[in-house]
Amino acid sequence: MPARVTTIAFEGAKAHRVEAEVQLTSGNVAFVVVGLGDKAVAESRERVRGAFAGMGLSLPGKRIVVNLAPADLPKEGSHYDLPIALALMVVMGVLPQDALDAYVCAGELKLDGRIGAMAGVLPAALAASSFNMGLICPEENGREAAWAGDVPILAPRSLIDLINHFKGHAVLSPPSPGEVVAGQAAPDLREVKGQEAAKRALEIAAAGGHNLLFVGPPGSGKSMMAQRLPGILPPLTSSELLETSQVWSMAGLLEKGNLTRDRPFRAPHHSASMAALTGGGLRAKPGEISLAHNGVLFLDELPEYSAQALDSLRAPLETGEVVVARANHHIRYPARVQLVAAMNPCRCGYGGVGKGACGKAPKCLRDYQSRVSGPMMDRIDLQIDVPPVTAADMGLPPPAEGSAEVAARVLAARQIQVARAQRLGLSPEQALNATASGSGLEQIAPLDEAAKTLLTQAAQRSNLSARGWTRCVRLARTIADIEASLSGEETPILRRHVAEALVYRRTSPMEAEAPAASVAARFSPQNGSL
Structure with a gap:
């Protein structure tokens, strides 16, 4: 009769139940693993053989057949070593079957019998909880698994420790959860001199979770302000912390089981590939946009990214998830992020006005900015021109208002949005203005006649798309x-x-070249038309 040990197969950030079945049969002596496993799964037999030898055990002189069921579900990774080894011990009579029936098992084996760390322990622990089972995982991952709540956790250092626990020779104590640690302190907005319009745009973006683009010459402070965005965002809620931590667990980025309530801030280099941004590769690891889930994805030098990589972000920015398509299955990762980008107005850097103006303007502006597709630009709510900082600005004392004061207003604005969504019965995903859509947006954002007339005129004059209309309403x-x-x-x-919302919609490189004051004047409330 075969022995069965429960384990899991990862599909994105989700864990599916898998049964590791082991049976000894007659025939040629062999060790066979079946069940649609990858190369790492096939190599499990050699790691199990080596671990047994390291403990002084020898494999039975029979044909060993391991089946990972269901057989049509792809299996990837080395965490199947432990369940295969434990099921083999059951058929050898080393461990009783009922000792393992209440546990999900996962872990990689070393050749001396130690159990090595693995990625994805937190999703595995949450899956075990949904199965009403406990979890056996590596000692190094025990503090991470303990975050799953009331789930019995065994975190042995080696197979010997686990055998002694089940035989009553020693007792494994349940691990305690890791700590909630503070991340690296974000720089303060008080250090930014001048750029009051850009600071205002940054505050609006933080308050509603809107996508933001800074356009300006080198040295104007675009990256400087983007790096200060995490300092004015509210901390992660409990549900957001759990979602984000699961993605980071899949990437193996949770150190010693410690979590942080600071929102993620990811800033990939512009040479990053499409797979690096959205996820993929041989084992479809989460990409930068998923690692920034519930946080900020900062793309500096936006036009320098490949067109394919940038356009691959368009769907995730709308849906809040990444789907990596494979021939036989699809892998999904959450990707609800706030995009912040920065770019120069042209290849030369300075655009067509002011000191150092490009001699090839306006063609240089059009060619450079057209590297970012129109649909991608349409998904960016705020597009703000950042002028050079003058010597007079640099000579001023530090601003009286810093990140703490702005963060207080941002938190208050977000609390208004959450309370309104709860009052109207909207889902938590539509609580922030940037994610509201359909009837939910109509409920939270009714326009008075004057506002609707102004927006209608703007849409007609600047060919505002339906998406642009919606994003203007969200921004307002x-x-x-x-x-x-x-x-x-x-x-x-x-x-x-x-x-004010319309001021932040740049419609073309030629319009972007105009001074911000003149653009604001055209859209000012005092004017009867655009």
Whole structure:
């Protein structure tokens, strides 16, 4: 009769139940592993053989057949070593079957019988909890697994420790969860001199979770301000912390089981490939956009990324998840991020106005900015021009307002959004203005007649797309919420809110070349038309 040990197969950040079955049969002496496993799974037989030899055990002189069921589910990774070894011990009479029936097992074996660390222990522990079972995992991952809650956890250092525990010769104590640690402190906005319009855009983006693009010459402070965004964002909620930690667990980035409530900030180099940004590869690991889940993805020098890599982000930015398609299955990772990007106005860096102006403008501007596709730009809510910082700005004392003051307003605006979503019965995914859509957006963002007229005129004059219209409404709702956080009274979307939202929609390189003040004047509430 075969022995059975429960383990898991990962499909993105989800863990599916798998049964590792081991049976001794007559025939030629062999060790066979079946069940649609990859190269790492096939090599398990040699690691198991070596681990047994390291403990002084020899394999039975029979044909050993290992089946990983269901056989049509792809199996990847080395964590099948431990369940195969334990099932083999059951058929050899070393361990009783009922000792393992209540546990999900996962871990890689060393040749001396030690159990090595693995990636994805937190999703495995949560899956074990959904199966109403405990988890046997490597000692190094025990503190991470303990975050799953009331799940019996055994974290042995070696196979010998596990055998002694089940035979009553020693007792394995359940591990305690890791710590909630503070991440690296984000730089303070007080260090940024000048750029008041860009700071305002940064605050609006943080308050509503909107995508943001800074366009300006080198040295104007684009990257400097983007790096200060995490310092004004509220910490992760408990549910967000669990979601984000599962992705980081799959990537093997949780050190000693410690978690942090700081929102992720990922800044991949512009040479990153499509697979690096969205996920993929041989084992379909999470990409940068998934590692930034519930946080910020910062793309510096935006036009320098390959067109294929940039356009691969378009669907995840809308849906909040990445789907890596394989011939026989699909792998999904969450990817609900806030995109922040920075770019120069042209290849030369300075655009067509001011000191160091490009001599090839406007052609240079069009050619350089057209590297970013129109649909990609349409998904960016705020597109702000960042002028050079003057010597007069640099001579000023530090601003009186820093990240702490801005963060307080951002938190208050977000609390207004969450309370409104709960009052209207909207899902948590639509709580932030940047993610509201359909009837939910109509409920939270009604426009008065003056605001609707202004937005209609803007859409006609600048060929605003339906997506652009929606994003302008979301942006106006956030501006109104920031105003409400100061006054203490929620306000509807008025003409002035739509007017400011329209200032942040750059429609072409030629319009971007115009001074920000003239653009703002065209969209000011005092003007009767655009």
